[in-house]
Amino acid sequence: MSLSGDLGISPVLLQAISSLTSSEGRQDKVPVKQERPSPRKMDNHQTSSKVVSHLLQGMNEPVSGLLAQSSSPSDLGQESDRLAAQAQKQEEVLLNAAIQERLASHLVMNQNRVITTTPAGNSVSAADVSMVNVLTALASQHMKANIKQEDSDAFTTIAHPTTATPTGASVVVRSSGDLQDDRPQPQIIIYYNNESGGSVPSPGNDVIVGELEGDGVQGSIQNYRVVMHHGDVASARVTAVSEQTVTEAAAAAVAATASPGTFVSGESNCAPDAAMTGNCPICGDKLSGYHYGVFTCESCKGFFKRTVQNKKSFQCHKTGECDINIYNRKKCPACRFSKCLNAGMRLEAIRQDRTRGGRSSYDGCSPHGKPRPSPLQRKVKRPSVGTSDEDSKVVAAPVLPGVDLFTAGEEGRSHRQLVAILNHSRPGQQAPDGEGQRVPELLTDIMNLEALLADDDIPQEGAAEDPNSEQAFYNYLMQLTELRLYKLVRWARNLPQFGAISTDDQIILLQNCWSDLLALGVCWRSISTPNVLSISTTRSISLQQAEALGFGDVVGRLLNMTQNLRRLHVDQYEYVALKVLLLITPDVKGLKEPSKIHEYQEKLSEALMEYTSTHYAQMPSKFGEMLLRLPELARISFIAKEILLVALPPTSPSCGLLVELLKGENAVKD
DNA sequence: ATAGCCTTGAGG
């Protein structure tokens, strides 16, 4: 007995999931050559069955291959050789001579060992190279999932020594391209620590991609942290959007990523003076010091301070991609401020009480390793719920354009209270042993599935159609959405523990959240393109364009949501956890085993809370704030669905799954 | 509003 009839469940979705359920051990199956579904060619009668068969082909594809590069830390030892080979094959790992030389001399000075991987493989230690390759593969996978496709073939991976651990090895790996390239290179930085678990530089510019434990020198255990240098990635993306943005800004960015100057905190640890020789990552002016989490010039420091303190809101008069340099930095404060945030400047570094002097305490407040107690220590010291001290720090001042969630007065206060409650309603909270920077296994498992959602095969826009026509845009959007829906189902099916939920419940959950998930995906994709919604690697839409097409409201809300993700510094782990939280909702009507789902939800929210509280100890409101964004996401997707439904031709032969879901939902409502 | 310089003050 199926629930599908009573609840208006999409028969396509039902069949897809049901068939999937019967094919247990799917990872071991011989892969069926995957063929992208092309439902637009089908007629109405055949749609469902053909869509299902295509979907199933896709579903049965083993995920192990896709996920092999991102094995869990515990598998790392056994897997490292195989992965290393894979990584080696996947990309020729070249070491840029200039960087190599500079780093080598630097490291020799610091009595560090240098590991280099070259095409010839004449490396220092085979084991170390294996580890480097594993990390490179991991980083590569991460980058490919996050960087626009045209950029994914050229990235830089740099590892840093930590001064506190003079025996730590360092690696610089570049996959392709070279420094002469005009474009700023996105960077992945691998911190390669020794076993002491000593301090790891954690500047605000960086996004921690992963933490690993693996074989180190002479059989010892080593801790590794893979960090993505956020600012660089962002600038690389923005540059990709506007082709003309090369010249000075790019040169400055390249200098910032490659020169010993801004080359990172690891370097600045050893030679603080060197950190001051580079250029401001915002405008290219002379650096004046470490301000609000980033080395910047005096003017950008002042600009950031004024903007945040005075709660200014700017609007870009162009497309939100203005080039910012020393000469035109006054022209577009909106883009300048965006660039500040993308470079990693911290809102929480601006003191709400305006006290002068002394030392700050936010995460990344110093370019030198960890001047402060560890998050774990701080957590122990943290005052109990509701103390005035805590309250005063709960919410960072909101300053982003068009987003002012914490205005003074009743509304702001109730919001703050809610945030405080959310953040402190953790019974018997347990801190992880040792370092507080561990990533819960549940989150890494979910992260590993991101490969299933990669935009590696987005539809090409029809050559015959005028790419600027409204119809062409709709067609493209529908095709893209359709493809993403298929991937979404496959992704959900492979989620840890989701398979243990009954098929009917799986369907209900998916049907409940598919549009929210798509909406959140678009926001995440747009995180480095302020004021522009990046629909795919090739398509983006501004608010003005959206207004012209009649869905300015939705795009405006999505842009606001994106700005919130940016403001909260939501990272990849948090993003993937939020997605699963959208899926795992025990309150949906009709579920057979809501308690099972509730259990899963609890585990996941605990994992996310642990992650956020340890990695962002200085943002105690972050966890609550993130959760508070989810209802708005549901509102947005609701409005979007209404629009789609109206826009849908009365008898739409295309887009099987999407149409099924949209119409099914409508049927339930009626 | 900007940006260069000044003052402050906790932590080393």
Add this chain to the structure above:
DNA sequence: CCTCAAGGCTAT
């Protein structure tokens, strides 16, 4: 003491 990252002041 000194350092340095915060906020403040003020000529432009």
